Amino acid sequence: MPPSEDNAAPATWEEFLDAYAGTIFRLSRLFTGSYDERMDLFLFVCERLQQDGMRRLRTFRYRPEAPCRFSTFLSVVVKNIAVDFIRSREHRFRPFRSVASLDAADQLLFDYCVRDGRTVEESRLLLERRHGIRLTPDEASRRATALEVSLSSSQRWRLLSRLALGRRPLSIDPVAEVALGSVPSSGEPREVPLPRREDDPERLLASREGDRVLQEALEDLGPRERLALALRYRDALPAKAAGQVMGLSAGEVQKLAAQGLHAVRDKLRRARITRADIDKSALPLAWRGTEVRR
Amino acid sequence: MTPRAGAHPDEILTAAYLDGGLAPAARDSVEAHLASCDPCRAGVTLLRSGGGPATEDADQVPSELLVKARTGAAHPLGLSSRALAAAAAILLLCAAGVAAWRLAPAGEPRESSVILRDPAEGSVVPPAPVSPGSAAVIPRVGIVFAWTSVPGADRYIITVLGVSGETIATLEAAAGQTSARWPSHLDPPPPGPLIWKVRAVSLDRTLAESHPVSLTVR
Numbered sequence: 001m002p003p004s005e006d007n008a009a010p011a012t013w014e015e016f017l018d019a020y021a022g023t024i025f026r027l028s029r030l031f032t033g034s035y036d037e038r039m040d041l042f043l044f045v046c047e048r049l050q051q052d053g054m055r056r057l058r059t060f061r062y063r064p065e066a067p068c069r070f071s072t073f074l075s076v077v078v079k080n081i082a083v084d085f086i087r088s089r090e091h092r093f094r095p096f097r098s099v100a101s102l103d104a105a106d107q108l109l110f111d112y113c114v115r116d117g118r119t120v121e122e123s124r125l126l127l128e129r130r131h132g133i134r135l136t137p138d139e140a141s142r143r144a145t146a147l148e149v150s151l152s153s154s155q156r157w158r159l160l161s162r163l164a165l166g167r168r169p170l171s172i173d174p175v176a177e178v179a180l181g182s183v184p185s186s187g188e189p190r191e192v193p194l195p196r197r198e199d200d201p202e203r204l205l206a207s208r209e210g211d212r213v214l215q216e217a218l219e220d221l222g223p224r225e226r227l228a229l230a231l232r233y234r235d236a237l238p239a240k241a242a243g244q245v246m247g248l249s250a251g252e253v254q255k256l257a258a259q260g261l262h263a264v265r266d267k268l269r270r271a272r273i274t275r276a277d278i279d280k281s282a283l284p285l286a287w288r289g290t291e292v293r294r
Numbered sequence: 295m296t297p298r299a300g301a302h303p304d305e306i307l308t309a310a311y312l313d314g315g316l317a318p319a320a321r322d323s324v325e326a327h328l329a330s331c332d333p334c335r336a337g338v339t340l341l342r343s344g345g346g347p348a349t350e351d352a353d354q355v356p357s358e359l360l361v362k363a364r365t366g367a368a369h370p371l372g373l374s375s376r377a378l379a380a381a382a383a384i385l386l387l388c389a390a391g392v393a394a395w396r397l398a399p400a401g402e403p404r405e406s407s408v409i410l411r412d413p414a415e416g417s418v419v420p421p422a423p424v425s426p427g428s429a430a431v432i433p434r435v436g437i438v439f440a441w442t443s444v445p446g447a448d449r450y451i452i453t454v455l456g457v458s459g460e461t462i463a464t465l466e467a468a469a470g471q472t473s474a475r476w477p478s479h480l481d482p483p484p485p486g487p488l489i490w491k492v493r494a495v496s497l498d499r500t501l502a503e504s505h506p507v508s509l510t511v512r
Contacts, residue, residue, distance in 0.1 A: 017363060025355040030340050039359055046363040060306065062496065065320060067448045067469055068309035076305045076312070079337050153343050157336040223322045226329035234332075235339065245335075245342045246325070247314050 013050050016057065020074060024049075027075055030154055031082035044085045045078050086161045098150070105133050106143055113144045114151075117163045120144045149236045156235070209273070217267035225260035232257045302334060303327055312341060315468070418444060420502035421492045424472075430509045434482040437511075439465070440473040444494035447501055450474070455489040455506075462488065483511050 025042050032038040049056055060073050099110050108131060112123035124140040127133040135143070151159070218226065224246070231242035232253070239250035239257075246253055303311070303324050310316050311324045328335045355363075424440040426432050439452050452465040452474055462483055467474040476482065489508050494501040 014364060017360070021355045021360055021363065022353065025359075026353045029353075039356065042355070042359060043362055062446065062448055063306055063310075064469070065317070066307045066310035067315040068306060068313045069448075072309040072313050073305060075341055076308045076337075079341060080305065083333075083337075153336070153340045157333075157340045160333045160336045223326035223329060227325045227335075230329045230335060231339070235335065237339065241339070241343065245339050 013054065016049075016054065017046075020071075021046075023071060023074060024078055027078045028082075031079065031085070031158070033154070033158070041082060041085050044088075045081050048081045048084070049077070083161045086158055102147075104131075105135060106147060108133065109140065109143055110147050114147055114159065153241075209271075213268060213271045213273050214264070217264040220267070221260050221263060225256050225263070228253050228256035229260040301327070302331065308334075308338070312338065418446070418494070418502040420444070421447075421450065421494050421504045423490070423492060423504050423507045426490075426507070426509045428507050428509070431512055432509060434485060434511050435476075437476040437483070438473055439475075439490060439492065441492045441504060443470075443472050444501060446496050447494035448496050451493045451495055453491055453493070454483065455491075457487050457489065485511050487511075 024045055025038075028038045028041040028045065032041050056077060057074075060070060099107055102110065105127065108127050109123055112118045112126050113120055118126070120141050121137065123144070124135055124137060127135060127140075148156075218229075221229070227246060228242060231237045231245055232239065235242075237245070239254045242257075243250045243253040248256075307316075307320070307324060311321065316324065328338060421441040421444050424442060426437070426439070441450065441452075444450075448469045450467040450469075450471065452467065453461060454463040454465070456462055463476070463480055465474045465477065487508060487510050489506045491504050491506045493503040
């Protein structure tokens, strides 16, 4: 129940800032790439939080089934406001600093593939036709994978927040490769190929038995195993970082991911699905089976 | 309240997930969503990765920025140097932030901020230490602290002090718990006199604090 206007009277914006300006400024660094941008975000967040008599902050209340600290709640709110900030500055998107040091082919791949969410194949053709740069499909895929894996958590979040704006989603899907045995699951699965969905994956999906089985196998996993797989293989996070997200140790998250992979492989084997039967482009769709738009 | 697999968890639910406060069923539903929603997962990953202590100079809010935030960024400024000096002073207060309210006297919840206000504010009965009671003599190993619950508290913080006021241990208990065992990863307290007290916390603010209890460990 939100507080009534009556007991809202003593709360002032100044008092809130006294206590939490530092927290907001610290959080602002997570979502931005430069100090200037961080200062802009700080003001953007403050403006939003102050709106309508601090309406957004007043949605906080203690819920016994979901106990949380106010500061944690605030960090989630700041994150969500930062999504709006990123989108409001869509036209000002600048490539990440690290991109400037890449060679020309990688810079263009970054723009087409990572920034704009095009498929690797589409990007490869654009490189060839517009810029006269020829890459083999394997080379293009390898380079695109390396680019995505090199993104920091913050860069990845910014790209996703931007792409989620009615654009084609970023899709990294190494799980098919690992599940089908072309990548050893025992080793560090960071260098994984990066298949991308085609323009109409739903049609492909419907037409391929293998894709259906794979999607079902992923959906049949428990949520913990699915999340461990997504963090380890889709996001290419090291086990320690994946564990941090789930509140688990590196070993525990590794175990969950291994169980998940084992179950997926097992299902595919029992359905007599071989690697050639799976269209890799269906995998991102399988992952996004339950995704909804904001 | 648990979200359907497709719905984004709301901000409180997400925060509870980050704080590790969810029961397994609710946690599973949040994790099922995170597994399928790239933007939510990237956000949680980022928040979990970036907590870090707020101690660096680089984390200080620049004073001119704070002035803008105070006055509303959209408004023209036209500030006097005096206003800037005031802002600088406020900045220092901010830096002290959390520490300042933690030092507030026991039993005196901060009145100021309604969004941080507990429903029971104004009539909060401090938690009463139950055991070990005053002047108890107890063995070093396996100490269990118990107290009475405080409505509206979302956690309790137990502080164990030496006789000269130094903190020997700080224990935390979730809402609904009214006892806490000495954690096994900490060494048992040294033999001799000790003091303990318990603080009821809600929404990151101290609601009320018990009176200190002295005891002896043998």
